Amino acid sequence: MRAIMGAILPALLIAGCQQAGRPPVIRYGEDACAHCRMIINEPPYASAVETAEGEIRKYDDFNCMFRDSERSRPRRYWVHDYGKPDRWLDGMKTFYVRADALQTPMGSRTLAVATREEAERKAQQLQGKVYTFEQIRRMFLPKESSTPKYTGGKGLCTNGCLHR
Numbered sequence: 001m002r003a004i005m006g007a008i009l010p011a012l013l014i015a016g017c018q019q020a021g022r023p024p025v026i027r028y029g030e031d032a033c034a035h036c037r038m039i040i041n042e043p044p045y046a047s048a049v050e051t052a053e054g055e056i057r058k059y060d061d062f063n064c065m066f067r068d069s070e071r072s073r074p075r076r077y078w079v080h081d082y083g084k085p086d087r088w089l090d091g092m093k094t095f096y097v098r099a100d101a102l103q104t105p106m107g108s109r110t111l112a113v114a115t116r117e118e119a120e121r122k123a124q125q126l127q128g129k130v131y132t133f134e135q136i137r138r139m140f141l142p143k144e145s146s147t148p149k150y151t152g153g154k155g156l157c158t159n160g161c162l163h164r
């Protein structure tokens with residue numbers, strides 16, 4: 001018991017000072033995606049990372065999060081549980097479903113749920129496919145030749161996203 005307290009107390013003190021390791025707070029309709037700069041509006045697809053430096057970066061869709069991760073080098077990923085979008089999940093332990101029927105802000109067509117069972121169920125409903133963190137991350141990492149970039153104004157969406 002003493003050993004456990006010894007481990008927890010310093011962690012609490014550090015968390016109190018830096019606010020590191022705490023779940024991010026997204027202000028819908030106000031915060032902008034760190035990758036595409038669109039306003040974040042849809043909780044089920046909103047996500048965030050904590051970088052190695054402790055910076056919180058927020059996103060409006062999964063593809064933005066993974067494409068940005070090349071630069072941000074996250075040490076933590078937060079994603080929302082699709083069925084309970086006020087609940088954060090550890091993005092690295094989450095299961096993902098990608099389905100053409102899903103309309104997401106930047107066209108990732110992806111959702112996240114806590115368990116593989118739930119993911120299988122959603123995949124069946126939506127005629128989609130289940131992915132682990134590593135699989136979905138690799139799918140959205142920028143390809144050398146076609147890295148989407150925010151250029152401002154027109155020509156913003158280069159990856160079939162739904163923003164106008």
Ligand SMILES: [Zn+2]
Nearest residue numbers: 033036060064
């Ligand atoms: Zn975005």
